[in-house]
Amino acid sequence: MTVAGKINSLVLSVAIAATVLLSANTLHREYSLSRNLALSNTAERAQSLPQLQLGVYYRDRSLLRFALSKLVKGRPYLSFARVVDDRGRTLSELYPGTIAETAPPSLESMRGTLPVAEIGLSTNQQSHGNVSQWWMISGIDKIWDLTIPIMSAINPTAATVNEAEFSKTLINADSAGSLHVIGYVHLGLSRAQLIRQLLPSGATVLAIAALFILLCAIISRYVTRRITAPFSVVKRMADDIAAGHAVKYEGVENSxxxxxxxxxxxxxxxxxxxxxxxxxxxxxxxxxxxxxxxxxxxxxxxxxxxxxxxxxxxxxxxxxxxxYDSLTDLPNRRLFIEKLDVLLKLAKRNEEMLSLLFLDLDNFKRINDSLGHSAGDLLLREVSARLSLCIRESDLLAHYMDSESRISISRLGGDEFTVVLNRLDRAESAGIVALRIIETLSQPMTIDGHDLVVTPSIGIAIAPDHAETVEELMKAADKAMYHCKTSGKNKYLFYEKSMEAASADRLEMENELRRAIENGELLLHYQPQVDTLTGEVSGAEALMRWNHPKLGMVSPFKFIPLAEEIGLIVELGQWGLEEACRQMVELQALGINLPQVSVNVSALQFSVSFVDKVSEVLASTGLHPRRLQLELTEGIMMDDTAATISALSTLKKMGVELSMDDFGTGYSSLSYLSRLPLDELKIDRSFVIEIDKSENDANLAIAIIAMARSMGLKLVAEGVETHEQYHFLRNHGASVIQGYLFSKPVPFEEFKNLLAPGAFKPQIEQIGNGYAV
Known part of the structure; x- marks a missing residue:
C-alpha cells in the first residue's frame, strides 16, 4: 500500500470511529429520554382518569375498557393495558395494535415487596414469533411492566355508595383524610415500539455521520495527494534507475x-x-x-x-x-548363541520362563544316501519354512549346523534346528509347540518328484528350571533330544536329571568303541545264504559284532549308528573288510568251500580312495576278488553318479562282485540302476516280514524278483523266518534265501560247521514236504 493510501486509511478509520461513538451516544441519549418521558406521561395519564376509580369500585368492565382505550390512545409503545383489583385479579385488559396477545406476569411477581401505594416498574422479555419487525433482530422484545396504583377516598370495605356520592367524593378528594388503594393499572411498554418512534431521528443522525465521514475522506485525499506528489516523482525516478533508463523530466518542470x-x-x-x-x-x-x-x-x-x-x-x-545359514537363510550357530544369551538375560531380569527346543530329523542320512545331498538340501529348506509357521514372530528359529568344514562340505549333522520360545506362561506350552512341529513335519513333502515324510526328535530344556546359561541349556536340550532318538524317535522329551547318567554312559561307550579295535573286542559273525535248489551255501554275509568285556555282546543297532555319528565307521569298515578276507583265506587253507563272502560298505566309507583300499586288502590277504562281494546302499549310488559309476566300474574290473543291499527301501531311480555294474539285488527284510500278509509287500517283492530276472542279476531274499515266507519266495523265483529260517548269524568257528556239503538239504526237503505248492 502506498503512503497516500495508508494516510487515507488512517484518517478514514479515525473519522469512522469518532462518528460511530458520537452517533451511538446520541441515539442512546435520545432513547433514554424517550423511555423516561413515556413512563412519566403514561403514569400521570393513568392517575388522572376518574373512570378507572369508578370502574374498579363498581367492577364496571365497559367503563374500564373505555378508560383503557383512552389511556392507550396516542401511545403506540403500549403493548397491552389491564386493570386488576387489589388482589391481582384482572378486571379488564386491552391489547392494541397487531402485537400478539401474551399472558402478562402476575401482580405479585411484578411488585414483590414494593409498598402498595408506590408505582412499580419491572422488565420481562416477550417473544413475537408471528410478528416480523426488521428492528427486532432476535424476535424477542423487552417489555417494561408499569403498575400504577388506583387510589380512592372511599374505603372499599365500607358500605357501597352510589355513583353521585362517589363522584362527589372524588371532587373533594383533596380534603379527604386518607386514600385507599383499590386496584392497579398494569401497562406494558414495548422497547421495540419506542425504538420505532426514534427511527426518523436515528436516520437523521446516521445521515449526518455519513456526510461527515465522506467529507473527511475528500479532505484527506486532497491533502495526501499534495503531500505525496513529490514521492511519486521520486518513485518514478527510482524505477527508471532500477531499469537502467535515463531519468525523465516529466512532473518536475516547475522544480x-x-x-x-x-x-x-x-x-x-x-x-x-x-x-x-x-x-x-x-x-x-x-x-x-x-x-x-x-x-x-x-x-x-x-x-x-x-x-x-x-x-x-x-x-x-x-x-x-x-x-545366517546359506542354505535355509536362518540364523546360524553363531547368531543363535548370541541371541539366546540376550534372551536368557532378559528372561532372568523379568523373571520369565524360556524354553529351548533342540530338533533333529530322524533318518535324514537315509534321504541323503538315497536321493543325494541336493535333495537333502531342498528338504532342509522345506523343513525350515514349515518350522517358521509353527512359532511366533518373537520366537527364535535357527539352523543349528556346526561351522566346521567337514560338516559344511558333507552336510552330515546339518539336519539339526533349534527353536527358542521366550516369555512362556508355563513349561507345558513348549510341549504344545513341539507337538505342533511334529504334526506339521509329518505331512508329506514333495522333493524332486518324491513324496517324503520326515519325523523329528525334539529335546526340550527350560530356563531357569534346567539351566541358566547358554552352554548348560544347550547341553540339557541336546541330551533330551538324544534320549528321544534312542527311545523311539518322532516325539519330544523334556530334560530330566536322570539323563545325565545315560549321557555319561554314551560318552563312555564312545571312548570304549574307539579302543575296541586295538583291544580285539570286535569280531565277525556270518549268516549263510542258502541256494534252495542245491541245498548248498552259495555265500555268506559278514556281520560285525562287539564283544564288550563288561556288557557282553553289544547289538550292532547300538554301536554302528554311534560309529557313523562320531566318524569311526571308516575304521570299523576297514577292519571288517580285512578280517572277512583273512578268514575267507583261512577257510580255503582248511579246504572248506565258501564261494563268496559279502561285506557291508557304509556310505561314509565309500569314496574314491576306497577302491585302492579294497585292492590293498585283496593283495595283502591273497583272496581272489571273485570271492569278495561288497554290499552297497542306494545312497552310495545316488551321491555322485559319474564318480560312483567310475569307482564301481573299477571294482568290477578287479573282479569284485557288487550287490545292492536293502533294495526298495530308498529312493533310487530305475534309470540309475540300469547304468550301474551290479551283480546282485537283495530283497530287504522289511518286505519279507509281511510278505504273506500284506498285499503291497507281496507285490513289491514280486516286482523286485521280476526286475532282477529281466536285468540278469542274482537275487537274495534276506530276513526269511517262516515257512510261508520261504514258499512264497520260492514259488515266485527267489531261490537264494538268507534268514533265521536256516541260521542266525554265528561266530566264525561255528560257521565252519554249516559249510559241510549238503548241510541244509534235509531241512529244505522237510520244509518242502510240509507245505504243498
Missing part, C-alpha cells in the same frame, strides 16, 4: 531542485550501466566456472555414494554370511 537531481541521477545511471555491463561479463565467466566445478563435484559425489553403497552392501552381505 529547479528536482531538475538538478535528475541530472545527477542520469550521470549516475550511465556509470552504473557501464559497471553493470562489466559485472555481467564477470558474472557469466564465474557462472561457467561454478557450473564446471559443480559438475565435477556432482560426479565425485555420485562416485562416493556408489562406493558407500557398495561398501554397505558388502558389509551387509558379509554380516549375513557370518550370521
Amino acid at each position: 529547479g531542485e528536482f531538475k538538478e537531481i535528475v541530472s545527477v541521477l542520469n550521470r549516475m545511471v550511465g556509470g552504473l550501466h557501464h559497471y553493470k555491463t562489466r559485472m555481467d561479463v564477470d558474472h557469466q565467466l564465474l557462472s561457467m566456472k561454478v557450473e564446471e566445478r559443480t559438475s565435477q563435484l556432482s560426479k565425485r559425489n555420485e562416485e562416493l555414494n556408489q562406493a558407500v553403497k557398495e561398501v554397505t552392501e558388502t558389509k551387509d552381505r558379509l554380516r549375513h554370511m557370518a550370521y
